[in-house]
Amino acid sequence: xxxxxxxxxDPSVQEDMQLCQRLVEVCPVDIFETVGESxxxxxxxxxxxxxxxxxxVNEAPGRVHVVKLYREG
Amino acid sequence: MSILVNADTTFIIxxxxxxxxxxxARECLDxxxxxxxxxxxxxxxxxxxxxxxxxxxxxxTDTQRVDASVVSVxxxxxxxxxxxxxxxxxxxxxxxxxxIPRKQVAQFVEYAQxxxxxxxxxxxxxxxxxxxxxxxxxxxxxxxxxxxxxxGRIGVMxxxxxxxxxxANSLSEAGLGVSTAVSIGxxxxxxxxxxxxMPLFDADPDTDAIAIYSEPGGRAExxxxxxxxxxxxxxxxxxxxxxxxxxxxxxxxxxxxxxIVEGKADTATEKIANLAAAGITVADKVxxxxxxxxxxxxx
Amino acid sequence: xxxxxxxxxxILRDAGMPLPKSHFCTTDAxxxxxxxxxxxxxxxxxxxxxxxxxxxxxxxxxDTPQEARGLAEEILRLRINDLLPVGVLVEEKQDIAQxxxxxxxxxxxxxxxxxxxxxxxxxxxxxxAESHPEHLSRTHFSALRPFSDYIAKQAVADVGxxxxxxxxxxxxxxxxxxxxxxxxxxxAEINPIGKLADGRIIAxxxxxxxxxxxxxxxxxxLNALGLSADDKRQARPxxxxxxDAEHLDGSDPRGVAGNLTEFDGDxxxxxxxxxxxxxLFDAVRAAxxxxxxxxxxxxxxxxxxxxxxxxxxLSRPNVKKIAVMMNVVSNTRVDIVxxxxxxxxxxxxxxxxxxxxxxRIPGSWEEEGFAILEKYGIPxxxxxxxMDEAARLAVQNMDK
Ligand code: SF4
Numbered sequence: 001x002x003x004x005x006x007x008x009x010d011p012s013v014q015e016d017m018q019l020c021q022r023l024v025e026v027c028p029v030d031i032f033e034t035v036g037e038s039x040x041x042x043x044x045x046x047x048x049x050x051x052x053x054x055x056x057v058n059e060a061p062g063r064v065h066v067v068k069l070y071r072e073g
Numbered sequence: 074m075s076i077l078v079n080a081d082t083t084f085i086i087x088x089x090x091x092x093x094x095x096x097x098a099r100e101c102l103d104x105x106x107x108x109x110x111x112x113x114x115x116x117x118x119x120x121x122x123x124x125x126x127x128x129x130x131x132x133x134t135d136t137q138r139v140d141a142s143v144v145s146v147x148x149x150x151x152x153x154x155x156x157x158x159x160x161x162x163x164x165x166x167x168x169x170x171x172x173i174p175r176k177q178v179a180q181f182v183e184y185a186q187x188x189x190x191x192x193x194x195x196x197x198x199x200x201x202x203x204x205x206x207x208x209x210x211x212x213x214x215x216x217x218x219x220x221x222x223x224x225g226r227i228g229v230m231x232x233x234x235x236x237x238x239x240x241a242n243s244l245s246e247a248g249l250g251v252s253t254a255v256s257i258g259x260x261x262x263x264x265x266x267x268x269x270x271m272p273l274f275d276a277d278p279d280t281d282a283i284a285i286y287s288e289p290g291g292r293a294e295x296x297x298x299x300x301x302x303x304x305x306x307x308x309x310x311x312x313x314x315x316x317x318x319x320x321x322x323x324x325x326x327x328x329x330x331x332x333i334v335e336g337k338a339d340t341a342t343e344k345i346a347n348l349a350a351a352g353i354t355v356a357d358k359v360x361x362x363x364x365x366x367x368x369x370x371x372x
Numbered sequence: 373x374x375x376x377x378x379x380x381x382x383i384l385r386d387a388g389m390p391l392p393k394s395h396f397c398t399t400d401a402x403x404x405x406x407x408x409x410x411x412x413x414x415x416x417x418x419x420x421x422x423x424x425x426x427x428x429x430x431x432x433x434x435d436t437p438q439e440a441r442g443l444a445e446e447i448l449r450l451r452i453n454d455l456l457p458v459g460v461l462v463e464e465k466q467d468i469a470q471x472x473x474x475x476x477x478x479x480x481x482x483x484x485x486x487x488x489x490x491x492x493x494x495x496x497x498x499x500x501a502e503s504h505p506e507h508l509s510r511t512h513f514s515a516l517r518p519f520s521d522y523i524a525k526q527a528v529a530d531v532g533x534x535x536x537x538x539x540x541x542x543x544x545x546x547x548x549x550x551x552x553x554x555x556x557x558x559x560a561e562i563n564p565i566g567k568l569a570d571g572r573i574i575a576x577x578x579x580x581x582x583x584x585x586x587x588x589x590x591x592x593x594l595n596a597l598g599l600s601a602d603d604k605r606q607a608r609p610x611x612x613x614x615x616d617a618e619h620l621d622g623s624d625p626r627g628v629a630g631n632l633t634e635f636d637g638d639x640x641x642x643x644x645x646x647x648x649x650x651x652l653f654d655a656v657r658a659a660x661x662x663x664x665x666x667x668x669x670x671x672x673x674x675x676x677x678x679x680x681x682x683x684x685x686l687s688r689p690n691v692k693k694i695a696v697m698m699n700v701v702s703n704t705r706v707d708i709v710x711x712x713x714x715x716x717x718x719x720x721x722x723x724x725x726x727x728x729x730x731x732r733i734p735g736s737w738e739e740e741g742f743a744i745l746e747k748y749g750i751p752x753x754x755x756x757x758x759m760d761e762a763a764r765l766a767v768q769n770m771d772k
Contacts, residue, residue, distance in 0.1 A: 003718070004711050004744065029674075048675045048711055052740070068740070070747040096703070148585065174556050174586035175478055179515035182483050198702070213702025213736050221700055221735075221755075233647020235670070238735070239699035242755055259646055261558070262483050288650060291480040315650035318657055324374070324421075324607030327633065327666060328646035330585065331480065335559075336498055358658070359651050360758025 002047035004070055007031060007056070010063035014039050019060055026055040075202035075253040076228070076273040076280070077165060077191070078141065084165075084208050085133050086111035087154045088146035089121050096210070097145065097169075098122055103215035106206045109133060112154075130161040141165040141208050143199060151195065152177040159190045167209050168194035168264065172330070175262045182264050192264025196329065198234030198256040201241075211256050212238055225250015227366060228274045230267050231286035232259045232293075232329065236315070240284050240362060247363035252280040259288070259329025266293045268300040275306050282366050285312040286359075287344065289319045290332045294344040298351035309369035312348050313356045317341040373582040373605050376419045378461045379597050380578040383555070384562075386596075387547050390574040394463035403444030406462035407437040413465040414440055417577075418447045420457040421607055428452040433465060455608055466576065471564035473497055474527075474545050476552040479512060487511040487549060489527040489541075493564030507531055519553060521546045540573040541565065555593060556586030613688065617667065620680040627673030627704065629681045629712075637662025639729070639770060640685035640694035642678070642713060645670025648699035648759070655763035656695070661770070664691045672704045678712025679719065686720040686727065693726075695766035698733040700755055706733045706741030714748050725749035729769035732762035 013019055020040035023032040029049040035041045056064045086101075088094050089111020098121050101108045110125040110133065117128040133139050142158040144151060144166060151170040158166050159181070166185070173195050185192045193200060199209010203222040211234060212218030221238050223245035231237040237256040244251055255270060257263055267285060274280045287294055294314075300306070319327055320340040326333045334340055345355050354369060356362050375383070378396040385391055395406035396419065407414045418430030425431050430452050434440035444460050471493035479486040490508040492500045501508050509530035513523045524546035528538055544565060552560040559581040566576045584604060587594060591601040604610070610618070613634045621630025628645070639661050643652040649668045656663055665685060669678060685691055696713050698704065710731065717724035731745055734755035745752045751769060753762055 003715055048715065051705075051708075052737075068743075070744045093703075172585045174583050174589070175558070176515055176553060176556050176583075176586070179478070179483055179485070183514060183516045186483075210702065217702065217736050231647070233645075233650075233699075235645045235699040235701070236647035236651065238702055239648065239651075239759065242700045242734075243758065246756060261478055261480050263480070266481070286647060288647065293480060296481050313651075315647055315654060317654045319650070322607075325633070326584075326606060327631075328650050328668065330583075332646070332650070358655070358758070358760040360760045 002044060004068065005047045005050040006067040006069055007042045007047065007050070008065040008067060009040060009042070010060070013060055013063050022059050023056050023064065026059055028053060028055070032056065074277050074279045075205055076270070076277050077193070077253065077255065078200050078202055078206050078208050080205040081107065082140045082206050082208060083107045083109050083138055084141035084143060085109050085130070085139055086143045086145055087130065087158065088144065089113055089126060090116055090119065091145055093210070094145040095121055097143070098124065100210060100213065100215055100218070101207055104207045104218060106208065109137065109139065130157045130163070134161040134163065139163050141167060143167045143169060143209050145169045148172045152181050155181040155192070156184065159185055159188050163190070165191045165193070167197065167199050168192060168258070169197060169199065169209060171196045173260070175260065175330075178260060178262045182262065185264065193255060194258040194264060196260045197258035198237060200253065200255050202253045203251050209256070211254065221245060222254065223250040226252050226279060226281040228252050228277070228280040228283040229254035230257055230270055230283065231255075232257060232288050232331070233286055236286040236359075239359070240286055243360060243363050244284065244366070247367070249363055249366060252277065259331055261291055261331035266296055268293070268296040271297065271300055271306060272304070275304070275308055280308065282309040282311065282370055284362050284366060285310060287312055287314050288328065288332045289316045289334050289341045289344070290339050292338065294348055295338070298347045298353065301351040301353060309366065310353045311356055311362050311365045311369065312353050313359045313362060314341045314345050315359070373584060373587055373599070373603055374421050374607065375580045375582070376421065376458060377417065377578060378419055378459070380580040381575070382597060383551060383580060383593065384575055384578055387551055389544060389547050390572065392464045392466055392574060392576065394461050396459055396461055397444065398459040400441045400445035400448065403460055403462050404437045404441035407434060407440035410462065410464045415463050415465050416440060416443050416447055417461045417463065418450060418452060418457040419459045419461055420452050420455050421605070422453040422455055425452060430457070466566055466574070467569040468566040468576070469569050470567040472541060472567070473500070473563045474548055474565055475559065475561035475563070476549050476557070477559045482512050484512040485515055485549070485553060487513065487524065487527040487545060489531060489545060491531045491533060497563070513549065515553065519546065519549050524549055536571070537567065537573065544573065544575065555590055556583045557581060558583050613665070613684075616684055617681065620677065620684060623680070624674055624677060627669070627671035627677065629669045629673040629677040631668040633666040635663050635665055636690065637664045638690055638692040639766065640664045640688065640691040641667060642669060642682060642685065642694055642696045644668050644698045644704065651699070651759055652697050652763060655760045656766060658760070659764040659767040661763065661767035664688060669698070669709065670704055672708060673712070675708055675712045675715065678709055679716040682713045682716025683720045686716065686722065693729045693770055695729045695763070696731045696733065697759065697762050697766065699759065701733060701735035703736065705737040706735055707737045707744060709733055710741040710744040714744060714750070730762055730766040732757060732759070
């Protein structure tokens with residue numbers, strides 16, 4: 001179970017096949033994976049490995065959010 | 074002034090497209106170092122952070138002055154890379170690569186001696202002269218490097234890369250700062266020992282005292298003690314010896330490849346006695362280094 | 373990789389060196405058979421990676437196969453410096469007229485290999501060096517040029533040996549130097565080399581150590597000895613705890629979280645890196661702490677690796693609490709290590725605020741790291757607190 005990081009993907013991302021692919025490619029610690037034909041999802045066991053590099057955020061500004069759970073509440 | 078490097082030092086990175094080297098290149102550039110580019114065979118024409126990648130070292134040295142090279146290639150290719158740099162006439166080679174068998178190290182070190190080339194490392198993090206330049210990854214990201222390495226008048230030599238940063242940081246926190254710090258490498262055979270670098274610190278008007286980090290294994294401290302007695306060097310040295318617990322465990326390797334107690338002379342206890350006899354202040358705790366230096370400087 | 377005597381002798385034998393007849397045996401029955409094959413008095417030697425075998429009773433002489441069996445049975449059960457032998461070497465007993473010493477090792481000062489030779493073999497060589505320096509020669513040679521026999525001759529002649537003995541010894545020393553350099557040894561020692569009553573000169577005991585970093589290049593030799601190129605045999609065999617740590621460190625290539633050595637204290641240590649671990653281990657002991665382990669983390673290991681290392685250390689029944697400490701880090705990230713240890717604690721069923729006595733890792737990404745520690749209520753200090761002081765706090769907080 002991820003304890004430190006959550007990655008929120010806006011539903012609109014799923015409509016952009018190329019963007020989904022780029023998210024999978026860009027993350028250095030394999031947090032994104034494609035599901036089915038084109039959809040993208042996060043890989044639960046890799047979430048806590050997130051390096052906070054923001055490469056995914058830069059691919060989809062405003063539509064991918066990296067949330068630091070330890071900074072919340 | 075500083076030793077080995079200065080703000081004008083130009084250098085390349087051999088193996089620049091490797092994972093660690095790409096980061097190192099970024100950190101050196103951010104620190105303001107004069108990195109020219111790098112070499113990775115078969116990758117000529119590519120760029121790393123806007124810097125050119127070449128196939129051979131000579132492709133750099135044929136057209137421009139190259140003062141130094143940082144070798145960051147896998148261990149199996151390291152000796153070849155060092156020979157290439159020596160033959161290209163680069164006078165200073167910093168070997169970052171870990172786990173190079175010592176036979177190969179001895180081979181390129183012997184050749185470097187014949188050619189008058191200076192080798193630092195292997196298994197080191199490089200050289201930094203705070204505020205001027207950095208050749209290698211010592212200190213990490215530019216902002217944390219600036220925090221740990223404040224410009225100052227204390228030289229640092231360390232067999233451990235991590236402890237180079239730790240000691241520099243304590244000197245900076247104490248308001249002393251660093252003139253030049255050299256991570257000399259943790260292997261049993263290295264290109265430049267304490268005693269071989271001391272004359273440079275002795276000749277540096279901007280260095281008032283030297284802090285040294287050392288470990289069990291090898292004879293480098295005896296060589297330093299002899300140098301101090303022979304040369305009449307007057308710069309105060311404060312040394313710290315880690316791994317005292319290893320004295321009870323001969324034959325076991327801890328930490329670096331060179332850190333193993335084989336005989337009586339290898340132990341921390343013997344080395345401490347030897348250094349102290351040569352007029353070197355030995356810090357019992359690593360955190361005492363800055364205050365002991367202040368004492369020695371009469372400040 | 374330290375070789376047992378029987379392995380070292382196999383390496384010598386393959387290089388054509390003169391040796392006594394010998395058999396490696398793992399049972400008393402084999403030892404009896406070996407003694408019968410040798411047909412004469414034998415010496416039975418414990419095969420253990422420890423010095424002082426003779427003193428500890430690990431070397432015994434037998435005149436008959438029956439006697440050899442009894443002694444082998446004894447020696448196979450005899451612990452020397454806490455180690456059980458892997459077997460015994462049953463060797464024909466020799467009538468020795470004179471003993472020599474030869475070793476090749478690295479001299480980090482000269483940065484070259486050096487041959488150490490003495491005509492006072494069989495005794496502690498450091499003692500010979502101190503009290504009879506004229507009986508010991510040190511001869512450096514180039515690692516760059518192919519080895520030349522004259523260098524071995526010089527080493528032998530320098531202690532005053534001449535005649536036929538000089539030539540026989542030169543062959544042995546040159547052979548040893550070639551094995552040393554070609555096989556990436558860190559030590560190749562024959563002690564003693566014996567001159568027998570009949571004038572022959574042979575290698576009686578031998579000790580070799582191959583550099584770990586070069587083992588892959590000598591897989592042929594290691595495999596022929598029944599060993600693997602990844603074996604990491606040190607002065608004592610690894611414990612299960614150490615093997616488990618090595619296994620988890622090898623599970624992914626990102627960074628190091630391992631190099632663990634087991635101790636018998638109650639304070640688990642997650643410390644790094646090379647020099648930092650040595651410094652911190654000493655500091656904990658100086659503060660009166662009793663470490664349960666030495667280890668090294670560095671090179672920015674994955675969260676997963678640090679988590680597993682934490683869980684492994686916490687699974688030890690003797691571990692009461694853990695301390696997480698490093699020197700000011702450059703490439704290892706404070707937040708990544710913090711995530712790993714917190715996760716490991718919680719998954720092992722503990723509250724990290726109680727299990728972690730102190731967290732002292734300043735440096736890269738410390739703001740994020742400290743935010744994690746705050747959230748979980750873990751006691752931590754920053755770079756203004758020295759490693760010694762952090763170690764003192766770690767020990768002090770054991771009783772909290
Ligand atoms: S921030 Fe970097 S590591 Fe984290 S999910 Fe995005 S791409 Fe992956």
